[in-house]
Amino acid sequence: MAKQKVTPPKKLAAAQNALNAADRPDGPTKPLVVIGLLGTQLDGGTKPERWEKWRPTVSLFQREDFLVSRLELIVDPKFQTLCDTVVADVQQVSPESEVRTHAVSFRDAWNLEEVYGKLLDFAKGYAFNPEAEDYLIHITTGTHVAQICLFLLTESRYLPGRLIQSSPPERRRPDEPGEIQIIDLDLSKYDKLASRFASEQQEGTSFLKSGIETRSTKFNQLIDQIERVAIASTEPLLLMGPTGAGKSQLARRIFELKKQRRQLAGQFVEVNCATLRGDAAMSALFGHVKGSFTGATTDRAGLLRTADGGLLFLDEIGELGVDEQAMLLRALEEKRFLPVGSDREVESDFQLIAGTNRDLWRAIQSGSFREDLLARINLWTFELPALRDRAEDIEPNVRYELDQFAQRRGASVTFNKEARERFLRFATSNEAHWSGNFRDLNAAITRMATLAQGGRITTELVAEEAARLTRGWRTPSDTAVETRENVLQSVFTSEEVSAIDLFDRVQLAEVISICQRSRTLSEAGRKLFNASRQSKKITNDADRLRKYLARFSLDWQRLQSHRHETLDGE
Numbered sequence: 001m002a003k004q005k006v007t008p009p010k011k012l013a014a015a016q017n018a019l020n021a022a023d024r025p026d027g028p029t030k031p032l033v034v035i036g037l038l039g040t041q042l043d044g045g046t047k048p049e050r051w052e053k054w055r056p057t058v059s060l061f062q063r064e065d066f067l068v069s070r071l072e073l074i075v076d077p078k079f080q081t082l083c084d085t086v087v088a089d090v091q092q093v094s095p096e097s098e099v100r101t102h103a104v105s106f107r108d109a110w111n112l113e114e115v116y117g118k119l120l121d122f123a124k125g126y127a128f129n130p131e132a133e134d135y136l137i138h139i140t141t142g143t144h145v146a147q148i149c150l151f152l153l154t155e156s157r158y159l160p161g162r163l164i165q166s167s168p169p170e171r172r173r174p175d176e177p178g179e180i181q182i183i184d185l186d187l188s189k190y191d192k193l194a195s196r197f198a199s200e201q202q203e204g205t206s207f208l209k210s211g212i213e214t215r216s217t218k219f220n221q222l223i224d225q226i227e228r229v230a231i232a233s234t235e236p237l238l239l240m241g242p243t244g245a246g247k248s249q250l251a252r253r254i255f256e257l258k259k260q261r262r263q264l265a266g267q268f269v270e271v272n273c274a275t276l277r278g279d280a281a282m283s284a285l286f287g288h289v290k291g292s293f294t295g296a297t298t299d300r301a302g303l304l305r306t307a308d309g310g311l312l313f314l315d316e317i318g319e320l321g322v323d324e325q326a327m328l329l330r331a332l333e334e335k336r337f338l339p340v341g342s343d344r345e346v347e348s349d350f351q352l353i354a355g356t357n358r359d360l361w362r363a364i365q366s367g368s369f370r371e372d373l374l375a376r377i378n379l380w381t382f383e384l385p386a387l388r389d390r391a392e393d394i395e396p397n398v399r400y401e402l403d404q405f406a407q408r409r410g411a412s413v414t415f416n417k418e419a420r421e422r423f424l425r426f427a428t429s430n431e432a433h434w435s436g437n438f439r440d441l442n443a444a445i446t447r448m449a450t451l452a453q454g455g456r457i458t459t460e461l462v463a464e465e466a467a468r469l470t471r472g473w474r475t476p477s478d479t480a481v482e483t484r485e486n487v488l489q490s491v492f493t494s495e496e497v498s499a500i501d502l503f504d505r506v507q508l509a510e511v512i513s514i515c516q517r518s519r520t521l522s523e524a525g526r527k528l529f530n531a532s533r534q535s536k537k538i539t540n541d542a543d544r545l546r547k548y549l550a551r552f553s554l555d556w557q558r559l560q561s562h563r564h565e566t567l568d569g570e
Helices: 010-021 049-054 077-093 113-126 143-157 191-208 217-232 247-260 278-286 322-334 358-365 371-377 392-411 418-427 438-452 459-472 474-487 494-498 503-514 522-529 540-550 556-562
Strands: 032-037 070-075 098-103 135-136 163-166 179-181 238-239 268-272 311-315 351-356 382-383
Touching: 070 077, 070 540, 077 098, 077 217, 077 522, 135 143, 135 540, 143 163, 179 540, 191 217, 191 247, 217 351, 238 247, 247 268, 247 311, 247 351, 278 322, 322 371, 358 503, 392 438, 418 459, 438 459, 474 494, 474 503, 503 522, 503 556, 522 540, 540 556
Parallel strands: 032 070, 032 135, 070 098, 135 163, 238 351, 238 382, 268 311, 311 351
Antiparallel strands: 163 179
């Protein structure tokens, strides 16, 4: 029977051209070798009627556009008669093609371990020569298990070739040999696949960021890595960072991402370890049995069992007691633990995400955190930056908070242009500490949006909110500095204060404050020089103080005229 003439499909032609030009763009085409399994069903038939059916192995040789130099046919000896027929038919339709058979016996062609092992032995024993020949691995015949094994061996390069898949002709054209498609496992060559992968990765990362288009390069790189780890690993994750940096929200988004990808079947369980104290901590985490202690009137499953099959987020894990840490470590390593008062272990398989704003390594030194537990949860550790370290991300987060407010209240709120510019200027300045991080930002937007008449945030609202935030961020040192500056400005102009060195300002402010609280120059001097005057035979505290004040063009009368400016209001 002669070869049938067919027009090569575009996919085949493109793949064949790429195949021929891959290694020798300017040289002759390398011989093409096909490696495949004898199909006991699809390749079957020994009677003349066999030519009326589509047979995958034979069909490869029935095309003028596709010249196969050699067929390496893997055959179970049990089907030698069928093998002889197929070999003869191949040589009939393509006399120029060589056929070699390889006897491989399968006790169970559906046993993955056996089939993979036998095919791996074949691949290791075959004398491949990729420099001189091109190889195609035919995955249309054989059991599904065998096809999977051929794919895996090709993907891992034990079989150094490309995959080829054949399919039957359309019913209305039964005389044709069908179509073949060459599949290159280098996915980077498939533009649509590469684009889809990049798109899905971007969607995953955007999902973890709640859809916020963050601009911080370092933060975006951090989230990219967290997304890859979250999808690929079931080991514990440790999220570090200051309070309000978004650890809790990120943990929930990781859970939702894994749930979306069917990696978790259970639920998200969150607990702040700072709220767990004493015996109640053991019971809350690991559960208890009825009667195990006073008040235990019923059994309690505990949070670890509730998280079975899901994700457990232990926020502020550094606050967990040492005994609870030991129990948690065993639960992580063995997936088993003892509820309080029980002599029977229970099982729970969960993924852990731990959050902390403490330095756990320092806590180990102080004995408040177990080193072995940290070693177990420190495989994947990510530190979330403070909001003030992500100034470029404040604007997109402001938009996000406004959107969230609109969803909660069912009404849109926006800034007018001047108010928006003023708030962003303040929010990204050195005045904005953002000590509460996103909690501060959320509260600020909520307050302004709530007070916005007509759904517009004005410059007046921004000014009020900036003042409120600034007051809330004051620390004792800030208060001390403000008090010192107020004392100095009670007797000097702002320009005069700025001309005094900071070193002198600190001392001078205390001297002025004491003078304004004293009735006489001598009384002020005694307070200021109380220690040094003990070693002097003749004390002249007033004169020493008068000379010190003169260095700054001050005198007693000038200070007394500003007594009402003192801190206590005198």
